[in-house]
Amino acid sequence: MNPLSITSRQKLGTLRNQSSQQTDQPWQQALASSIRTPAALLSALELTPEQLPALFDGGAKFPLRVPHSFVARMKKGAPDDPLLRQVLPLDVENDLTHGYFTDPVGDLHASKAPGLLHKYQGRALLITTAACAVHCRYCFRRHFPYQQQNAITNEWEEAVRYLEQASTVTEIILSGGDPLALSDQRLAVLIDRLAQIPHLRRLRIHTRLPIVIPARVTDSLITLLSDTRLNPVIVLHTNHPNEIDTTVQQAIKRLQAIPGITLLNQSVLLKGVNDESETLISLSETLFASGILPYYLHLLDKAQGSAHFNVPVEKAVKLLTEIHAQLPGYLVPRLAQEVAGAKGKTLITEKQ
Ligand SMILES: *Cc1c(COP(=O)(O)O)cnc(C)c1O
Ligand code: SF4
Numbered sequence: 001m002n003p004l005s006i007t008s009r010q011k012l013g014t015l016r017n018q019s020s021q022q023t024d025q026p027w028q029q030a031l032a033s034s035i036r037t038p039a040a041l042l043s044a045l046e047l048t049p050e051q052l053p054a055l056f057d058g059g060a061k062f063p064l065r066v067p068h069s070f071v072a073r074m075k076k077g078a079p080d081d082p083l084l085r086q087v088l089p090l091d092v093e094n095d096l097t098h099g100y101f102t103d104p105v106g107d108l109h110a111s112k113a114p115g116l117l118h119k120y121q122g123r124a125l126l127i128t129t130a131a132c133a134v135h136c137r138y139c140f141r142r143h144f145p146y147q148q149q150n151a152i153t154n155e156w157e158e159a160v161r162y163l164e165q166a167s168t169v170t171e172i173i174l175s176g177g178d179p180l181a182l183s184d185q186r187l188a189v190l191i192d193r194l195a196q197i198p199h200l201r202r203l204r205i206h207t208r209l210p211i212v213i214p215a216r217v218t219d220s221l222i223t224l225l226s227d228t229r230l231n232p233v234i235v236l237h238t239n240h241p242n243e244i245d246t247t248v249q250q251a252i253k254r255l256q257a258i259p260g261i262t263l264l265n266q267s268v269l270l271k272g273v274n275d276e277s278e279t280l281i282s283l284s285e286t287l288f289a290s291g292i293l294p295y296y297l298h299l300l301d302k303a304q305g306s307a308h309f310n311v312p313v314e315k316a317v318k319l320l321t322e323i324h325a326q327l328p329g330y331l332v333p334r335l336a337q338e339v340a341g342a343k344g345k346t347l348i349t350e351k352q
Contacts, residue, residue, distance in 0.1 A: 027215040031133055031181070034067045038088065044071055051079040054091035058135065062142045064089050065135040070212045073245050082240040082273045086136050093137065093305035100302045102143035109340075112166075116159040120344050123171040123204075126159055128190065131181035133212040138270055138309040140301035156190055163197050171202040172230075180209035184220040195228050203230035206266075208237040211244070214251035225258045233262045235295060239274050241286040252290045264295035267333065269316055270309045277322035284323070284331040294333035296345065301338055313337075313348065321350045 024032070035041050038055045041064065042048065049055060058064040066087040074081045110119040118124040135142075163169055172194055179187070194200055203225075209216040225232045234255060238244060255261060265287050267274065274280060284294050297320075300310050311319075320335045336345040 025183075025215075025218060027209075027213045027218070028183075030067050030069055030213045030215060034065050034133075035071060036063060036065055038064055041066065041071065041084075041088065044068075045074055045078075045081070045084065046076045047079055052088070052090075056089050056091045056094065058089035058137075059093075062089075062135055062139075065132070067133060067213050069214065069247070070134060070243075073242055080272065082279075083242055085272050086138070086239060086270070087134060089137055090308060092308050095307070096304065097307040100304045100307055102304055113158040113162040115156070116162055118162075118166065118169070122168060123173055124163060124166065124169045125173040125175050126156070127176055128156075128174050128179040129177040129181050132176065132178045133181060133209050133216075136208075138268055138300060138303075138306045140303040140306070142303060142305065156193065160193055160197070163194070163200070167199050170199060171204055171233075172200055173204040173206060175206045178207050178209050179205055180207045180216050180221070184218060184224060187221070188224050191224060191228050191230070195230050201231055202233055203228060204233040204235060206235045206237070210234075210251045210255065211236055211238050211248055214247040217251040217254045222254060222258060225261070231260055232258055233264065235264045235266055236292060237267070238265050238283065238287065238292075239267045239270060240279060241282040244286050244290060249290050252292065256291050263292045265292045265333075266296040266298060267294070268298045268300060268309075269311045269319070269335075270300065271311050272309070275311045275315065275319065277319050277326070280319060280323050280333075281326055284327055284333070288331055294331060296336045297333040298345075299335070299337040299348070317348060317350060320348070324350060 035044065038049075038057060042052075064087065070083065070087075074083045078084070107117055107119075110117040112118045112124070115127040116124060117127070132139075163172065174190075182190075191203065194203065252263065255263060267280075267283065269275060274283065280297070287294055297316075299313060299316055300306060302310075316335055320332070324332050334345075335348045337348060339346045
């Protein structure tokens with residue numbers, strides 16, 4: 001065991017002691033009190049079902065779920081609100097669409113241990129939990145068999161053993177679900193364990209939680225990410241500039257205090273949400289003003305039930321060309337698509 005892990009073990013002890021005296025954290029209470037029915041959501045936004053396309057409850061596997069902190073950024077009385085559209089289950093989700101699948105990105109073939117996906121050279125992805133703070137209707141993970149592919153059920157041991165052997169892997173990506181749905185105590189145990197693997201250098205966290213519930217950025221999370229020897233990268237998930245209000249900006253500021261942190265953002269290109277160049281430009285500008293660089297703009301993964309969000313690739317390329325003409329290169333996200341079997345995300349470039 002190296003000295004670093006002894007230090008973090010002592011800190012862990014402190015965290016555990018603190019938590020045993022505490023009830024739920026405010027962010028956990030916000031999660032627990034999330035809106036879970038279309039009726040409650042429409043009522044909070046002063047809308048009636050007649051103002052919207054036909055709705056449903058989202059189904060037992062992927063029910064409507066959105067915390068009040070995110071709903072607070074939606075405009076009241078606006079059926080087309082871009083944040084509302086991301087979370088409101090429409091009846092068309094139940095239509096079977098040709099060319100849409102339940103495992104659109106071939107993840108089930110890339111699983112090397114329960115919850116561990118190793119598809120690309122040098123980095124591996126760990127599914128730490130099935131839980132998310134919000135259920136995004138376009139999400140390709142909606143069909144994922146988390147019961148079998150969830151590293152948490154066996155305390156990550158098999159995944160960690162695989163990583164110990166995989167000496168070319170230098171970056172571990174915590175994904176989900178949303179890894180920040182785990183408590184800081186559980187994250188501390190996991191990160192401490194990963195930091196003991198000598199060839200790992202970077203810890204990347206893919207999360208939407210600091211956007212959806214900014215209170216998730218706790219002091220103990222900051223401590224945890226400041227103290228690990230691994231170089232931290234956080235990839236946030238924001239699709240529209242309205243998602244970033246002052247509470248989010250303050251949370252991002254706290255994340256920036258982590259030494260060596262890199263903050264990036266990925267978005268999904270979504271019809272009716274962000275498929276206009278002005279919106280994408282404003283998103284890049286808003287992210288940058290908060291210290292976040294745009295990383296990926298993903299084409300929709302073709303998951304059954306998400307076809308109503310699809311933006312054709314020709315339109316995506318046109319949008320990319322428009323935003324590139326108006327922004328510095330570092331504010332233009334890479335337009336990317338996940339192709340099953342590819343060695344990395346497939347980049348889609350402008351026509352010359
Ligand atoms: C997207 C993804 C990654 C990360 O790819 P980057 O291009 O490095 O962001 C790694 N592993 C899996 C399985 C992925 O799906
Ligand atoms: S995995 Fe990400 S995109 Fe999918 S539902 Fe959870 S938070 Fe939303």
